[in-house]
Amino acid sequence: MKFFGMLLLFSALAVAQPQPSHPPLSQRVVHYQIDAKYDAKAKTLDAAEVLTYKNLTGQPLSSFPFHLYLNAFEPKATWIREAHRQAGQGGRAGLDEWDAKDYGAIDIKKFEVAGQGDLTSQLKFISPDDGNPDDKTVVEVQLPKPIAPGQSVEFHIQFHDKFPQVVARTGHYGDFILGGQWFPKVGVWWHGAWNCHQFHADTEFFADFGVFDVKLTLPKAEVVGATGMQTASAENSDGTKTVTFHAEDVHDFAWTADPYYKVFEDTFQGSGQPVHIRVLMQPANAAQGPREIAIVKNTMQRFDQWYGTYPYPQITVVDPAALQAGGMEYPMFITAGTTWWAPDSLLLPEGVTEHEFGHQYWYGIVATNEFEEAWLDEGINSYTEVKVLESLYGEYRSVVNGKHVTFGDREEQRFGYSQTATFDPMTRKAWQFAGDASYGGVTYGKTASVLLTLESLIGEDTMQHAVRTWFQRYKFTHPTGTDFLKTIEEVSGKDLSWYFNQAVTGTAVLDYEISDAAYWPSDWYEAKRDEKNATYHSEVTVHRKGNFIFPCEIEVRFDDGSMVREHWDGQDRWHRFTYDKKAKLVSAEVDPDHKVWLDVDFFNNSKLAERGDGRARRKLSNYWLTFSELLSQMLGWIS
Amino acid sequence: MTDTRNDSLLRAGWRRLLLAKRYIIWLYVINLALGLAATASLGPRIGSILDSSLYSGRLVHGFDLGVFMELAAKPETARGAQMPASLLLAIAFLVVEIFFVGGILAEYLAAARLERGRFYAACGENFWKMVRLAILFAIAAAITAAIFHGIRTGLGNAFEYSPRERWAFAVQCLVLFIEALALLWVRMWFDLAQTHTVASGERAIRRSARQGWRYARAAGLYRAYFALAVLTVAVIVLGSWFWWSIAPASQVWASFLILQAILFCILAIRWWQRALAVAWWESRVPAQEPVLVTEPEVVVTPPPTLPPPEPAT
Numbered sequence: 001m002k003f004f005g006m007l008l009l010f011s012a013l014a015v016a017q018p019q020p021s022h023p024p025l026s027q028r029v030v031h032y033q034i035d036a037k038y039d040a041k042a043k044t045l046d047a048a049e050v051l052t053y054k055n056l057t058g059q060p061l062s063s064f065p066f067h068l069y070l071n072a073f074e075p076k077a078t079w080i081r082e083a084h085r086q087a088g089q090g091g092r093a094g095l096d097e098w099d100a101k102d103y104g105a106i107d108i109k110k111f112e113v114a115g116q117g118d119l120t121s122q123l124k125f126i127s128p129d130d131g132n133p134d135d136k137t138v139v140e141v142q143l144p145k146p147i148a149p150g151q152s153v154e155f156h157i158q159f160h161d162k163f164p165q166v167v168a169r170t171g172h173y174g175d176f177i178l179g180g181q182w183f184p185k186v187g188v189w190w191h192g193a194w195n196c197h198q199f200h201a202d203t204e205f206f207a208d209f210g211v212f213d214v215k216l217t218l219p220k221a222e223v224v225g226a227t228g229m230q231t232a233s234a235e236n237s238d239g240t241k242t243v244t245f246h247a248e249d250v251h252d253f254a255w256t257a258d259p260y261y262k263v264f265e266d267t268f269q270g271s272g273q274p275v276h277i278r279v280l281m282q283p284a285n286a287a288q289g290p291r292e293i294a295i296v297k298n299t300m301q302r303f304d305q306w307y308g309t310y311p312y313p314q315i316t317v318v319d320p321a322a323l324q325a326g327g328m329e330y331p332m333f334i335t336a337g338t339t340w341w342a343p344d345s346l347l348l349p350e351g352v353t354e355h356e357f358g359h360q361y362w363y364g365i366v367a368t369n370e371f372e373e374a375w376l377d378e379g380i381n382s383y384t385e386v387k388v389l390e391s392l393y394g395e396y397r398s399v400v401n402g403k404h405v406t407f408g409d410r411e412e413q414r415f416g417y418s419q420t421a422t423f424d425p426m427t428r429k430a431w432q433f434a435g436d437a438s439y440g441g442v443t444y445g446k447t448a449s450v451l452l453t454l455e456s457l458i459g460e461d462t463m464q465h466a467v468r469t470w471f472q473r474y475k476f477t478h479p480t481g482t483d484f485l486k487t488i489e490e491v492s493g494k495d496l497s498w499y500f501n502q503a504v505t506g507t508a509v510l511d512y513e514i515s516d517a518a519y520w521p522s523d524w525y526e527a528k529r530d531e532k533n534a535t536y537h538s539e540v541t542v543h544r545k546g547n548f549i550f551p552c553e554i555e556v557r558f559d560d561g562s563m564v565r566e567h568w569d570g571q572d573r574w575h576r577f578t579y580d581k582k583a584k585l586v587s588a589e590v591d592p593d594h595k596v597w598l599d600v601d602f603f604n605n606s607k608l609a610e611r612g613d614g615r616a617r618r619k620l621s622n623y624w625l626t627f628s629e630l631l632s633q634m635l636g637w638i639s
Numbered sequence: 640m641t642d643t644r645n646d647s648l649l650r651a652g653w654r655r656l657l658l659a660k661r662y663i664i665w666l667y668v669i670n671l672a673l674g675l676a677a678t679a680s681l682g683p684r685i686g687s688i689l690d691s692s693l694y695s696g697r698l699v700h701g702f703d704l705g706v707f708m709e710l711a712a713k714p715e716t717a718r719g720a721q722m723p724a725s726l727l728l729a730i731a732f733l734v735v736e737i738f739f740v741g742g743i744l745a746e747y748l749a750a751a752r753l754e755r756g757r758f759y760a761a762c763g764e765n766f767w768k769m770v771r772l773a774i775l776f777a778i779a780a781a782i783t784a785a786i787f788h789g790i791r792t793g794l795g796n797a798f799e800y801s802p803r804e805r806w807a808f809a810v811q812c813l814v815l816f817i818e819a820l821a822l823l824w825v826r827m828w829f830d831l832a833q834t835h836t837v838a839s840g841e842r843a844i845r846r847s848a849r850q851g852w853r854y855a856r857a858a859g860l861y862r863a864y865f866a867l868a869v870l871t872v873a874v875i876v877l878g879s880w881f882w883w884s885i886a887p888a889s890q891v892w893a894s895f896l897i898l899q900a901i902l903f904c905i906l907a908i909r910w911w912q913r914a915l916a917v918a919w920w921e922s923r924v925p926a927q928e929p930v931l932v933t934e935p936e937v938v939v940t941p942p943p944t945l946p947p948p949e950p951a952t
């Protein structure tokens with residue numbers, strides 16, 4: 001008994017680090033108190049949730065919608081329907097065949113409203129996005145008595161979760177569990193109406209800020225990580241323990257448990273309070289722990305310096321047992337994506353962790369609506385990802401940093417976009433994209449390319465200042481795309497509507513080419529020429545192949561080493577530059593400083609007046625030749 | 640003790656390989672020519688994009704994956720556009736090798752240079768038998784691979800949720816290694832069956848395969864086969880390392896020569912293995928099967944006037 005008591009005291013001392021109380025950073029609309037018991041064998045959870053909702057809408061509220069995200073994993077749900085469609089398109093959520101292990105659900109056992117009684121029988125599933133009668137990811141309740149402005153209401157909800165095997169970044173895999181989107185979460189009153197969308201294969205989340213107090217009871221051996229700070233841990237007599245977490249000014253709560261986690265810890269000191277970094281690694285990947293710590297600290301340093309202070313006391317990084325659970329963001333809590341064999345020159349683990357940490361600022365703190373304007377989160381985050389990774393590894397080496405082979409993050413973003421340039425504008429609602437490839441290519445790749453190209457119009461420093469202003473001005477406020485574009489115009493002092501209309505709200509494709517680059521002797525008609533004093537007539541034609549109008553620079557080079565920079569406004573479809581010089585034209589290149597990352601074809605941006613030495617062609621042909629011969633010899637093994 | 644026996648077997652094989660080197664060189668030249676044919680249409684197609692663009696420089700000095708992906712995504716180079724040609728010509732090379740097996744084994748068995756007419760007669764005479772043996776080999780190899788695939792899938796399922804990922808990977812590697820050893824043995828078995836066919840003039844392929852199976856219970860020969868398999872892997876690993884670290888990325892010719900040297904070596908080593916099978920067969924079989932092989936030369940070098948026994952034409 002004594003020993004047990006000491007153990008309790010010790011563990012309480014070790015983990016009790018209550019957050020220093022400070023004035024609220026956000027308008028705290030919600031306060032969730034959840035007491036949950038996780039059954040690690042059955043992969044189920046039973047919980048009692050008390051949600052205190054403060055009506056700050058300025059009007060009485062009589063209906064409340066709630067997200068029940070886990071119901072997305074039922075065969076007839078919209079999420080599964082869309083994931084099945086994606087399977088045919090090769091999408092990320094692609095679900096070819098139904099498998100019982102994919103099944104997940106959340107069941108509300110009891111729904112009471114303080115002072116208004118048991119309203120369980122009043123709950124009604126609604127499908128505001130697609131009218132699917134079988135989708136149960138949004139439930140609505142009508143209150144007999146409306147909640148007056150400024151008043152609070154208390155919901156008492158008992159629910160039961162059945163977690164799927166890891167899918168869409170939630171669920172179990174062996175002994176590992178990631179508890180994401182696991183509790184009934186109220187919608188957001190936004191721009192005069194409830195905003196509570198169904199769960200779609202390509203949508204993420206949107207919720208109000210507040211406070212979370214969560215008690216998790218699970219087997220003693222589990223190593224636990226979650227949003228917020230652990231404030232207590234007590235062992236129970238039945239072989240379980242109850243771990244308590246407290247989080248402020250966040251809009252979601254996720255947790256993970258795995259008995260095999262190896263824990264790595266460090267501290268980041270930026271412009272604010274010290275931030276405790278907690279990394280939970282799979283045992284097989286433990287050697288990658290220091291790598292994760294390093295990229296988290298480097299990323300935090302860049303964000304702190306460029307955009308602002310990280311306001312929370314902790315960040316938890318989880319290396320999940322299944323890659324499908326990797327690469328996901330929750331407040332103060334991210335999942336990484338690594339493997340034990342990842343070589344140092346392959347920067348994918350760094351890319352994932354940087355990306356997910358970046359979400360802390362955009363999804364977590366600025367907290368835009370990911371259902372309706374996903375580009376404000378994933379897109380701006382992809383742009384800052386490029387900037388951070390490039391500052392760490394170099395412009396063309398931030399994904400693959402090999403001695404001979406290289407690949408840059410901005411190249412990856414642009415490539416994703418260029419494959420799906422014509423389907424959807426960035427401003428499309430996430431579930432209304434033509435397909436998963438278009439959603440990804442446009443939301444991530446195009447937004448990053450649009451903002452990188454914008455640097456050429458307003459300057460890199462101004463762009464950084466604009467993003468900083470966006471963060472500082474709108475943190476904890478749910479701003480919109482219009483707010484973002486206005487911020488850029490305000491900070492740059494430029495009217496950029498001509499650019500935003502084409503790039504952000506439009507689908508115009510930017511493709512400039514040097515369609516012609518040629519020269520000939522000025523006196524070409526003479527039978528005999530004085531080669532020494534000959535002059536040459538050179539012509540360069542720039543062609544706007546796409547319908548995106550963009551002013552451009554052209555660099556023209558001559559064989560005497562001279563060079564001319566031209567400017568063209570791009571209004572017409574083509575323009576010709578002519579030169580009469582004693583030198584021959586060598587090459588012409590549009591966008592010679594490689595600043596226009598929206599251009600979907602970089603090969604046609606330049607032209608040599610005389611065909612080049614063909615080394616790239618021969619090099620690739622040589623590789624294919626080797627492959628073909630090897631293929632022959634392998635097949636020849638049958639002989 | 641075992642090593643010296645191995646050594647002598649390797650040396651005996653090597654002597655036969657040298658004897659037939661002109662045919663090995665021929666096979667390599669055909670391998671190269673078919674490879675060039677498979678690649679021929681690629682040059683003009685990518686040349687129209689690469690040759691007059693400054694952007695292609697990023698593929699010459701170093702290798703920018705982003706540039707390569709952009710090139711590969713273009714309709715002109717649509718994914719897999721080059722693959723049918725390479726596959727077709729790889730099949731052509733397989734046919735060529737099957738054709739040469741009879742002749743080269745005959746020369747190995749003769750342990751002397753055959754005159755050209757005799758060589759090609761042996762090629763033609765054995766061609767259809769070798770085709771049938773190749774089909775049998777493909778079936779045996781496929782069954783072996785399927786069994787191991789089943790084992791690997793089973794292990795994969797057993798380890799699916801295990802946190803000991805590296806251990807599971809090591810076990811998978813071990814199973815793959817055992818699979819490679821098994822496939823090497825199947826190859827040796829059919830090399831012996833081919834040797835038996837050419838040496839004895841055996842017409843029934845099933846009997847040859849059965850004989851090959853009997854002879855293939857030979858640890859010494861298998862050790863020598865294994866040694867050459869290790870040599871093949873070493874040539875590929877060291878050659879690739881040499882190519883990767885020594886040849887400047889922009890030097891296409893240096894890269895070409897190193898890669899071709901690797902390809903030539905692995906082709907030659909494969910034929911060295913067959914030479915081992917012949918050397919071993921000659922050293923063992925006369926004692927076991929005196930009736931069949933008292934005068935192997937007579938069997939393998941039939942008078943050129945004999946009509947081909949199979950419709951090889």
Ligand SMILES: [Zn+2]
Pocket residue numbers: 355359378381
């Ligand atoms: Zn993201």
